[in-house]
Amino acid sequence: MRAVPHAVMLLGLSGLLPFFWGVATHVSPAAFDVTMSTLGPRFVAPFVLLSYGSIILAFMAGVLWGFASRAQHSAWVFYAVSVIPALWVFFLVGDGPTSSAIYLGLGFIGLLGLDWLFCHHKLAPIWWLPFRVMLTVAVVTSLAVVTFG
Known part of the structure; x- marks a missing residue:
């Protein structure tokens, strides 16, 4: 993790x-x-x-799009897969709080792939x-605490 630029970290x-904060408002009535x-x-x-x-x-789809711009071969494949997170949100999140949280968690796990x-x-x-794994664990744990806790 030392290689992660300080500003990025x-x-x-x-x-x-x-x-x-979402977890805090879930577990703390105050x-x-x-x-x-x-x-x-x-x-x-x-x-x-x-x-x-x-x-x-959805923002992470844009980050992947930026990475796709570095591809020398088969760039269209990388551009195509980079939009999956945004489409995931569009099609699967919004039906209700429980299902939306589950789909978001699965979306963040899929994003790791x-x-x-x-x-x-x-x-x-x-x-x-390694940086994304750390952030994803925190995000998915937060979603799980609020969804199932």
Whole structure:
């Protein structure tokens, strides 16, 4: 993990805050009440996890698209698979909080497979996969706590 640029590490870890806040509002009635009274229902679990998780999963499609632009051969394949996370969100997230959280979690796990593919073909930086594993564990755990906890 030492090879991850400091700015990337800082921003990646900061990007986990909405997931952790969703867990906090799920397990703490005080955090839930304060958030509801100051920010409203969009910022408490499960809504904050579902909306932010959807944004991030779709954002990751754009990251993969950028990696696809480095492909020398069969670039169209990498461009095609890079849009899967965004399409996953579009087609599978939004039916209800439980199913949406499950599909988001599965989407983030599937994204790791795509991350591996791009790393295997040397389209992503060498530090990318370990970094993504760390973030994915945190995201999927947060979704699981709110969905099943």
